[in-house]
Amino acid sequence: MKLDAISIITADMPAAITFYSALGLELADGGPDAPHTEFSSGSLRILLDTEAVVLGIDPEWTRPTGGNKMSLAFDCSTAEAVDATFAKLTGRGDGGSDPVAGVVHEPWDAFWGQRYAVVSDPDGNTVDLFATLNS
Structure with a gap:
């Protein structure tokens, strides 16, 4: 399986x-x-x-409320790619494209050794963007 x-x-x-x-x-x-x-x-x-x-x-299904429904994480390979992907998704990149994601957490260097950022999709699910920082 x-x-x-x-x-x-x-x-x-x-x-x-x-x-x-x-x-x-x-x-x-x-x-x-x-x-x-x-x-x-x-x-x-x-x-x-x-x-x-x-x-x-499931006719009795209802949209979940409160809290995070689920989260995905994308390995962006480099710290620069984390920043670029965050900027592209949030409309903060060169060219000022329309945002397709909400900002949950700006990019930062996390204490566990990764460049990290968090955005949300149109339904409020969080998506983590990360890359291992070079020592």
């Missing part, structure tokens, strides 16, 4: 696709008007399902 996919429920499929595409994930199936969309990331898939899909499976 192996972990194959992580499923994320979204209230706004087009915004979620824009966010995860900006992180460099490759759209494999679906799209802005689809109720189910898949991204590939190596051997792991990221699945996006609309709330309507989930309600079709």
Whole structure:
């Protein structure tokens, strides 16, 4: 048995696709008007399902409230890439693009030896951006 996919429920499929595409994930199936969309990331898939899909499976489902629903972490390889990805997602980069992510924590050098930043996707899920700092 192996972990194959992580499923994320979204209230706004087009915004979620824009966010995860900006992180460099490759759209494999679906799209802005689809109720189910898949991204590939190596051997792991990221699945996006609309709330309507989930309600079709579980009519008693309700959107979680309070606290973090789930979190993903992306290895950006270098400290500079953490900063650049954060700037791109939050609209703070060169060219002043529109933000596709919320700011949870600005980039910082964490005591555990990584450059770290945290953003949120359109549904409020946190996404960590990190890279090991060179000693």
